[in-house]
Amino acid sequence: MTFPEHVAIIMDGNGRWGLKKKKSRNYGHKKGLETVEKIIEAAVYKKIKYLTLFVFSTENWKRPVKEVNYLIRLLNKYIDKEISNLLKKNIKINVIGDISPFPNILKNKLKKISSLSKTNNKIQINMALNYGSRQEIIKAINSLNKNNLKINEKNINKFLYTHDVPEPEILIRTGNTKRISNFLTWQIIYSEIFFVKKMWPDFSKNDFYKIIENYKKIERKFGGLSERTK
Secondary structure, eight states: OOOOSEEEEEOOOHHHHHHHTTSOHHHHHHHHHHHHHHHHHHHHHTTOSEEEEEEEEGGGGGSOHHHHHHHHHHHHHHHHHHHHHHHHTTEEEEEESOOTTSOHHHHHHHHHHHHHTTTOOSEEEEEEEEEOHHHHHHHHHHHHHHTTOOOSHHHHHHTSTTTTSOOOSEEEEOSSOOOOOSSSTTTTTTOEEEEOSSOGGGOOHHHHHHHHHHHHTOOOOTTSOOTTTO
């Protein structure tokens, strides 16, 4: 029986959930943030060491300006509201992605919470912001070329945003969509993938726990043979 150390989540379905409730996409994003809080608690309870959340992708800039601005305001408010709680709970916040296009006030808040929480060790939350896996890999290869280093798996790993984080054993995607959407493409080659029909605001702690329990039943062979067939 194996226990996961790192869980990654594509939190899909917020906007659709809001419209389904005959409200707005932004209402769905707001409710989705409440689910984030619950799942962080669930991950801590299950002693998960790393939780990577796909918060804002490089493709999300294509959404209507009003929705993008709302997402940025929502993130700003969340940091203001939760920064003291996260620090008290010994939670480390790490940002992966290129945050340079974000407003300065948000960039400063992200840098501040990352700095203040850097020695916390209950759980590390990797917030993927303006993150795209292809862009991450291109950035890593450009860094190798700049440093005159050989392009190989070991060296590419050194220049990824996740260079100091173990690869996720589990990838969860909610929203009844079965694709990866440019998320951790390099890192999830051996991840067990769980596609969930529920939209993110409906995803519960029990749903999370069930996935952890199902994972523990999986025999991970990494290309080798099962112990039963040797």
